[in-house]
Amino acid sequence: MKKIPMRTCVVTNEKLPKKELIRIVKTKDGEVLVDPSGKINGRGVYLKKDMNVFDIAKDKKILNKKLEIDIPEELFEELKKVVSD
Numbered sequence: 001m002k003k004i005p006m007r008t009c010v011v012t013n014e015k016l017p018k019k020e021l022i023r024i025v026k027t028k029d030g031e032v033l034v035d036p037s038g039k040i041n042g043r044g045v046y047l048k049k050d051m052n053v054f055d056i057a058k059d060k061k062i063l064n065k066k067l068e069i070d071i072p073e074e075l076f077e078e079l080k081k082v083v084s085d
Contacts, residue, residue: 004017004018005017005018006018007021007046008046009021009046009047009048009053010045010046010047010057010062010063010066011047011048011053011056011057011060011062012048012053014048016048018038018046020048020049021046021047021048021049022034022035022036022046022047022049022079022082022083023035023036023038023040023044023045023046024044024045024046024047024063024067024075024079025040025041025042025043025044025045026042026043026044026067026068026069027040027041027042028041028042030069032063032067032069032071032072032075033075034075034078034079034082036082043067045063045066045067047063047079049082049083050083051080051083054076054079054080054083057076058071058076063075
């Protein structure tokens, strides 16, 4: 049986299959991007593909703490578009 890669959501601390999460990455240039492919170089964190989780991450500034950078409002809009597709 093939091994399923598991990752931890930084908001819920649930271990989930990588396909059920979305990766946010901070590049060496200090740019913060949504990484649907999961392959962009940089410091990455994972969020569960759930609007409630995005709202909690935004309200509690969890991504700001984990990536040590201010997260632009546009990133959360982009996350919502990715999940709604």
